[in-house]
Amino acid sequence: MNKIEKQPLGPRMTDDPEWWRGAVIYQIYPRSFQDSNGDGIGDLAGIAARLPYISSLGIDAIWISPFFTSPMKDFGYDVADYCDVDPMFGTLGDFDQVIETAHELGLKVMIDLVMSHTSDQHPWFSNSRKSRDEERSNWYVWADPKPDGTPPNNWLSIFGGSAWQWDARREQYYLHNFLTSQPDLNFHEPAVQEALLDVARFWLERGVDGFRLDTINFYTHDAQLRDNPALAPEKRNATIAPSVNPYNHQEHLYSKNRPENLAFLRKLRAVMEPYGAAAVGEVGDAQRGLEIMGQYTAGTDLMQMCYAFEFLCAVQPTATRIAEVLQTVDELAADGWACWAFSNHDVMRHASRWNLSDAAQRVFATLLMCLRGSVCIYQGEELGLPEADVPFSALQDPYGIEFWPEFKGRDGCRTPMVWDQSGENAGFSTSNTPWLPVSKEHLKSSVAAQEDAPDAVLHHYRRAIALRSEHPALAKGKHADIQVNGTVLSFIRTYEDVAIFCAFNLGEEPAEVNQPAGTWRKLSPDQPLGPIAGAEISRLEAWQSCLLIREPQLTKGT
Template sequence: MSFSRPPHDEQQDWWRGAVIYQVYPRSFLDTNGDGVGDLQGVIDKLDYIASLNVDAIWLSPFFTSPMKDFGYDVSDYRGVDPMFGTLADFDRLVEAAHARGLKVTIDQVLSHTSDQHAWFQESRQSRDNPRADWYVWADPRPDGAPPTNWQAIFGGSAWQWDTRRCQYYLHNFLVEQPDLNFRNPEVVEAILGEVRFWLERGVDGFRLDAVNFCTHGELKDNPPREEIVEGFIGVRPDNPYGYQLHLYDKTQPENLAFLERLRALLDEYPGTTSVGEVGDDDSLGVMAEYTRGGKRLHMAYSFNLLTDNADPRHLLEPLEEMEARIGDGWPCWALGNHDITRLATRWGAEDDAARLRLYLAFLLTQRGSVCLYQGEELGLTEAELSFEQLVDPAGITFWPSYKGRDGCRTPMPWQADARHGGFSRTAPWLPVPDDHLGLAVDRQEADPDSLLNAYRAFLAFRRRHPALVKGEIRYHPLRDDVMCLERRHRGERLLVALNFAGGPRELGAPRDARALDDAPAMVNGRWQDGTLRLPAYGIAIARYPDAPLGQASWHP
């Protein structure tokens, strides 16, 4: 069965500079009263999503799953889990989104399945069945120990003993998430078939979970890490995963061949795209390698901006390095998602609308595409949950040093005065914090000065300026905590200044820089007579006579 795509698909590079709104369906809107969000809830709120002026949605997993990792353990790649609805609901969602000009991208978890998947159920039965080599199996060491010292991100050895085969199987995440063997051509063909199924149903792209985990290397011990530097999820002092340099268990050269096969499949469906999640010690290098040359992924994103450190020097370093390394590749940036502490809490901007506006402008003026996580537009804070309220296996395992991911996954508050914030008519799978009710959609929609309306206005402004969407970029040295950059595209040249300081700043500026008449109110810097004045956490954007980047450039 083949489904229609939006009529503007002749613009096949729509993804380049697109803003993608991440929907975590479990927590978006519950329409059937079971306390869990569903696909009908997404359909009911598509007008809201479209009103944000985003280009696409990214749906976190809704596939059939035992939900050990809340959908990232897939037991049927082609099925919709009953808690979310039916395949017919998904088809209606795609058609409804396309009717509103929204593209639809979906999560694909390709590196591993659930241990309940039919493939694994067959594979574990014997060493000689048709799918015996579809997963990564290995014999124990002579003393019975696991084949290598590899660690799982969620704690403990990455190897699990199976008594049926008297072998270990590899799982980089939960024990219930066995890794597929991408060295087996049959596995690659099967996975590509699962991807094609959704392409035929009209999806516009895929967010590829942990895409650098698809292939493993030689069964050798990883060497120890000299220093534990927090970054990718799992790299923390309380988790042995962070004690190793991951030389053999992920990010292998063989993965490139699979990505090329995947890209060739996507190229059969013009206008479709891919964005890969990369977690690695050299994430920026992997992002560049995976996206350069137009033969692998369209885009990739890493955890480099999903940091606890909002100092502009810390943020500028990966951005400049990315530009130096990516060539003709394309990055995707995010400041929050379903795995990371909410931005407002992580960057210390709770109840600080000026800072949240600054962070929005920072993200949306970079070169690359953007992912926005549901609730960021409301300024939602990290929910404080008790141990008894946790459901995330990572939080339960590592409590209390790490409280898991539940705090950023609590339900969307739609109505301030409604029970459970209007998310559900019954107790939801995670509670709606009381302090989120004051940030509810209905309350912010009624306030022209709200963060929600600032998001809408700035996203609409960005759409009107191709230089901010697809343009080249050049960074200038930081000055007094002000990040200065230029964007240029087809005759439009813009100067951007972002004040990360808690006090006003004054900088030299070109006399012929002109403020943009259509800039929203949050762009509050003042350009006058060769001087730029910025309030605390201020934002300034101006048009400047076009020239090649680096010529007649701005020296603030």
């Protein structure tokens, strides 16, 4: 354990009131991170014990996926009590220990808030479904059937089928954009908004530094319940199961993405502001994600960051595609702030999704740390882990069970973290039956194995993160001069009087570089080199990157 308890690399942004701007955020999926009590499920005490490792990466903040009281039909994204910890993860005291340990290490703590819906076992829903006269009768989205008994409109659930579920108690349908056991809250009811703002206050008082807001664009629905229009086949570009899920056949104008949502986001920002807290919203929309991201992060009274799914795509993004995305963000979100990720708990790990070689993984890691915006990396990404192969008999994800075998679900990216190569469970758990099997393919890429290998992907991530942390131009700067030359993507990041030229060959063959004029100093995630003439960087080898910095003293020739 000594090797992973080293001091973090590079300066931190913890004293910066805008610590979130350009921050590197490490996502923890708590069920699979570290089991401290041998029940086969990761927990909060396990997270606290492993925080020194996260700190050693040079990370600025952690994002912990849901750990609230839940029946776990969607593994915590179905909340039954917003203000308590599910016993499988520990106690509120254990969470306090996570906060204390993280803050001692200079790490911010963000938690995953699921505000669009609850579990059907939440007391709010139990009260709401009793009758139409209960105190919380209007806290969820209820609607009468059409005269023929069918649902009120054509809205579909992401998990398949209608987004409406019949309830015999009220003789009405209720809306569920996800599982039938995840009824949607009614944001047109002021009391619902106030209750959720109180939830945010509860965790802010407990010491959290911010929130990851699940399905942020799903909060408000169309009060008139108008039908969604059909989506043309050529526009069906959803990230998850685009072909097998009929959800992708609609343009979701009315079931989500409503302009009324902005008013609630302003209230939430006002609650967070006195605490110096920040939020990153998940924008789940395949067609309008970047546009909505721009809307939700504009100005100073909405969310600080949002992420869309452009780089969580199924197909490896080319230099041209990445340039298009960056230019679209400049057009649609010039006043906003993106948060970029290549992997998370909802998509196949990008090492497998894009079929990346070791060299390609390193270049994409460097690219991620050079993008304008903040950055999320998903646990195990820094180890270069591929997607695990989980057999149907071990599958847990309801999405995968529903659409198997055309879509195998999300369990392949959720298997336990591999800490060492000893025992059956790679240091994750002493249980004989962890909640998901540990991937045998992952063992050779464990933390312990890579700590002892200077050329491992893990150390490349450390160097790339340190480079971003050391240079405000990469963390907070503007970008300009986005260019594509064949397989080479390049752009310039600037902050005050410092500029950094970033070039990446995202191809299998050497390629020419449109290098900038002047004298620059070379940077890389591996080692800095001395001053060179810009003209000397004329080509990059396959899967190679080059970073050049221009500082005032170089410009003056000193």
